[in-house]
Amino acid sequence: MQSSLGRKSPPTTLQRLLLIKWDFWTVVTLLVYVFMFAFIIYPLFSLLMNSFLSEDGQVTIQNYILFMKLKYYRSALINSFMVSSVATVFAILIGVPLAYITSRYAIKFKGLLQIMVITSLLSPPFIGAYSWILLTGNNGYITRFIHSLGINIPSIYGWHGIVIVFALQFYPHIFLYVSGALKTIDTSLEEASESLGMNSWQRLRTITLPLIFPTLSAGALMVFMASFADFGTPMLLGQGFKVLPILAYEQFISEMGGNPAMASTLSIILILCSTLILFFQRYFVSRKNFSMTGMRTPKVKELKPVLKWVFTILAFIPACISILPQITVIITSFIKTKGPVFQSGFSLGSYREVLFRVPRAIINTYSYSILSIIIMVVAGMLIAYILVRRKSKVTAFLDGIIMIPYVMPGTVLGISLIIAFNKPPIVLTGTWFILVIAYVVRKIPYTIRSSTAILHQLDHSVEEASISLGVPPMKTFFKTTGRLMAPGVLSGAILSWITTINELSSTLVLYYGATATISVTIYSEVITSNFGTGAALASILTMTTLISLIIASKLSGGKGLSL
Structure with a gap:
């Protein structure tokens, strides 16, 4: 009979952590998980928990019961479908x-x-x-x-x-x-x-x-x-x-004080519907798949x-x-206006008014988008490398988390971030930082997809040769792999850039006066019937989109964007 002294006890969590090979890519994987849990999982969990709260803070399913009982809510879902x-x-x-x-x-x-x-x-x-x-x-x-x-x-x-x-x-x-x-x-x-x-x-x-x-x-x-x-x-x-989406926005931001719990409930239902549609499409394709040489x-x-x-x-x-x-x-945008009324003739009056009245919105749009795209390019390349070159159960789970923004409407993302970060210890609502986070979370899948596509085409032997010559993995990535990936990644990143400068739904929930962007200002101008200034701002976005498309075409060697 074997003595209990001869048995080895299973390793503790601390011992498992000490056994992990803590190289550069392990640290990157950990940091990516921290970011994803902080700005995707935690806000989503906060949104879910908030949907089960009553006005006095008690746990209840009353919000979901109201959704099923009231035609006002059911009709909005039917209308959406x-x-x-x-x-x-x-x-x-x-x-x-x-x-x-x-x-x-x-x-x-x-x-x-x-x-x-x-x-x-x-x-x-x-x-x-x-x-x-x-x-x-x-x-x-x-x-x-x-x-x-x-x-x-x-x-x-x-x-x-x-x-x-x-x-x-x-x-x-x-x-x-x-x-x-x-x-x-x-x-x-x-x-x-x-x-x-x-x-x-x-x-x-x-x-x-x-x-x-x-x-x-x-x-x-x-x-x-x-x-x-x-x-x-x-x-x-x-x-x-x-x-x-309109109902969720109106429930969250209302002149009468709003109902964040009901807004959370509608947001969760939006996510569930989007997820079900995604799974239904994949299931249907798997049953009706055809192959060819x-x-x-x-x-x-x-x-x-x-x-x-x-x-x-x-x-x-x-x-x-x-x-x-x-x-x-x-x-x-070039037609003369007098208040909300268009006049005969052409002028640059709408552009002059835009530059005089809302220059901050233009500056905000480009500064937030540039900062977001820098984060997306660097993070997207690193995440793509982890997913392609460091395949494991850990990275497979990470790939699943990255898919979540695909089924999260912008309005829902904005609401979830406000619910998660509107009280201590971390208060981000009302800051420009929360807008940048929203843009990165929503648009980074585009950059990751273009990065993984180009990385699959690169021969692994180039990196192995560099490392075998004594160059550390981090230096190898930034001096060799990253440079080879750059043209394809930048072409895909321009798609993220274009969709970021045009983002409305999440921005409309998250902004306040000083952080307004062009898209929010266009929306406000149209609502107040200032069509001239709205057209001028829309033209700025349109021209930026066209220029970005030309740059993307040049970077991709004339192949255009991979949408």
């Missing part, structure tokens, strides 16, 4: 034919078309909503013109207007995803179906669409999630039509001159309509 679903359907109806035409046929001006499509995607939705108000609002240019012909049309306000703006704003997700899939599809399957007597429509329906379904569903998910989480467009166009990619077909022009015009119709908001705000 309705506009998001319908917008996704319309985005597919626009994006799939456009992708098929541009990827399979040699139409004219393809490069210009792609620039227009990407520009319309990266412009913030609330600017699109504002532009459509100028064009088709109650007193819009197009509305007045059509009324002068004796034809009455409904204005852009209401749920149908929200759907139109979402579809025109987000169909580029479908276009870009499907275009990539159609260019790599194996044509031997289509040729085999053609030899069996299938016509073009049957071949498209039974072969092509099933093959690209996983990619198409990923694009559709992006459209649905973006529509479901958007705050600015329903707020500007709804006129009483409530969706869940991709050995014979399709060739672009030449068309007869007349047919080429017909297809070109058909492709440019949705692209021109979707970029109309950007053109509208730029032109409108």
Whole structure:
């Protein structure tokens, strides 16, 4: 019988920590976990706990019961699903034919078309909503013109207007995803179906669409999630039509004092719905997946001159309509104004007023975004290295945490950060620092994704050779690996930059007077009918987006952004 003296007791937690090899990457992993737990897990946990509190601080499920009982709350959830679903359907109806035409046929001006499509995607939705108000609002240019012909049309306000703006704003997700899939599809399957007597429509329906379904569903998910989480467009166009992000915002920030517990409840329901949609898409794709070799990619077909022009015009119709908001705000920004009323003639008055009245908003936007992008680039590269080169259960769990911002609408993130950091020992509400944190948390997944993509393409032997020559791992990363990653990472980081300068939903919850940004100021100007200054500020964002796209294209060697 073995003596108990001969048995080894299991190591304690302290002993396990002492056995860990504490190198540079272990420290980085620990710091990343601290950041993620501090600004993602802890705020989310605080939000969840707050949703179970009554007004007098007692633990209760009354908020969830109220949500189920009151039609006011249920209707907002139904409205959110309705506009998001319908917008996704319309985005597919626009994006799939456009992708098929541009990827399979040699139409004219393809490069210009792609620039227009990407520009319309990266412009913030609330600017699109504002532009459509100028064009088709109650007193819009197009509305007045059509009324002068004796034809009455409904204005852009209401749920149908929200759907139109979402579809025109987000169909580029479908276009870009499907275009990539159609260019790599194996044509031997289509040729085999053609030899069996299938016509073009049957071949498209039974072969092509099933093959690209996983990619198409990923694009559709992006459209649905973006529509479901958007705050600015329903707020500007709804006129009483409530969706869940608006309701959460109004419950949290109310003239009557607000109801943070109910706002937390609505926020948790928003996250649950987004997560369920994400899992549903992945489950559905796993059951309907198709594979192909991709050995014979399709060739672009030449068309007869007349047919080429017909297809070109058909492709440019949705692209021109979707970029109309950007053109509208730029032109409108130069029209003379007298208060909220536009006058005949052109001037720089709106720009002068912007520079005189709200220069701080412009400075804030660029300073906060520059600081955020620096953090995102450095942290994104380090996190990507951990995920790709230091694979383990620890890093796999970290990868899961990084996915959380994908299902957190900006409004929800803002509310969770305020609930978590509005009392001692750490008070961040009312500071610029909390805005930078929100931008980093929301946008860093873009940078991490571009960093991991480029890192997968780099040969591990370069780092091994450097370390074998006695160069420490940290120095090797910053002098060798980091430099090789930089061009691809910066191209992806510009996407984070563009979405950061245009961020509205989280900023609107977190800012106070001195930390207002351009997007918040545009929103305020539109609400108060100061359309001239709103257009000038929107034009500044639009031009910044265009310049950023050009820089990204140069950095990526003309390949453009990887969205």
